[in-house]
Amino acid sequence: MQITVIGGTGLVGSSLVRQLEQAGHGVVAAARSTGVDIVTGTGLEKALEGADAIVDVSNPGYGDPAAMLRFFRASTARLLIAAHRAGVRHHVLFSAIGAGRVNGGYYVAKQMQEALVAASNIPFTIVRSAPLFEYIYAVVEAGRTAEAVRVPPVRIEPIGTEDAAAVLARITPRAPANAVVEIAGPNRYQLPDLAQQILTANEDYRPVVTDGDGDFFGAHITGDPLTGRDALRPGSAELDLWIDRALVPA
Numbered sequence: 001m002q003i004t005v006i007g008g009t010g011l012v013g014s015s016l017v018r019q020l021e022q023a024g025h026g027v028v029a030a031a032r033s034t035g036v037d038i039v040t041g042t043g044l045e046k047a048l049e050g051a052d053a054i055v056d057v058s059n060p061g062y063g064d065p066a067a068m069l070r071f072f073r074a075s076t077a078r079l080l081i082a083a084h085r086a087g088v089r090h091h092v093l094f095s096a097i098g099a100g101r102v103n104g105g106y107y108v109a110k111q112m113q114e115a116l117v118a119a120s121n122i123p124f125t126i127v128r129s130a131p132l133f134e135y136i137y138a139v140v141e142a143g144r145t146a147e148a149v150r151v152p153p154v155r156i157e158p159i160g161t162e163d164a165a166a167v168l169a170r171i172t173p174r175a176p177a178n179a180v181v182e183i184a185g186p187n188r189y190q191l192p193d194l195a196q197q198i199l200t201a202n203e204d205y206r207p208v209v210t211d212g213d214g215d216f217f218g219a220h221i222t223g224d225p226l227t228g229r230d231a232l233r234p235g236s237a238e239l240d241l242w243i244d245r246a247l248v249p250a
């Protein structure tokens with residue numbers, strides 16, 4: 001199968017490109033560094049030439065929530081038009097558990113991106129992922145002050161990048177589900193406990209303060225909105241079975 005990975009040079013994208021190539025697919029990694037800009041459209045038509053499926057794992061970087069919203073709105077609209085013209089038969093969107101549940105920051109942008117994909121006329125699968133392990137460090141960094149590290153009381157089930165990419169690599173060649181599936185890591189943590197473990201491992205003995213107003217990707221989150229519901233859990237021996245059940249085309 002011919003697959004274009006939008007954001008194919010990023011953290012998730014580069015792992016996905018490697019895994020798709022290993023599985024024998026023809027892959028184009030699209031990113032500004034490879035001459036493709038999904039906001040302006042530069043190079044997009046060529047990157048989608050002959051594509052049976054696309055996977056969107058692009059990201060503008062985490063920062064101003066309004067800028068993220070603008071990026072995902074403009075890029076997704078452009079991508080969907082270009083994919084339709086190119087005859088793409090499966091649009092896979094990598095989204096985040098919390099989209100549709102958390103009303104703030106990054107999650108509002110991802111919810112809007114999902115809505116555009118679901119309303120398009122291209123068959124799709126939306127894969128909502130739990131936070132990646134790599135980004136838990138960023139959340140801990142964001143809460144760092146001179147005396148303490150402040151993080152919100154949220155439960156998370158972090159997932160490894162390779163595992164998330166492995167699920168995308170299995171889902172993309174399949175029939176579109178026209179539905180949302182969730183993926184999460186095998187273990188559930190309270191973020192403050194996990195933050196404490198990370199600090200201790202780094203020989204940083206500042207206390208972790210549980211802060212209901214703490215920042216999580218620009219949102220204020222407490223409790224359970226980031227834990228998976230009937231989520232696929234890569235690494236489980238039953239992953240194939242789960243994928244079969246979860247991805248019956250709607």
Ligand SMILES: NC(=O)c1ccc[n+]([C@@H]2O[C@H](COP(=O)([O-])OP(=O)(O)OC[C@H]3O[C@@H](n4cnc5c(N)ncnc54)[C@H](OP(=O)(O)O)[C@@H]3O)[C@@H](O)[C@H]2O)c1
Nearest residue numbers: 007009010011012031032033037038058059096129131132
């Ligand atoms: N962080 C989490 O815990 C988490 C959880 C669930 C889902 N996700 C989702 O995972 C996705 C990927 O995250 P990531 O950490 O792998 O991102 P990343 O490492 O920052 O990579 C982003 C990719 O997007 C490309 N890109 C950025 N602007 C572009 C543009 N205008 N045109 C074309 N390509 C562009 C980048 O390449 P260039 O800079 O060369 O353009 C790069 O290949 C995001 O959609 C994010 O929402 C993240």
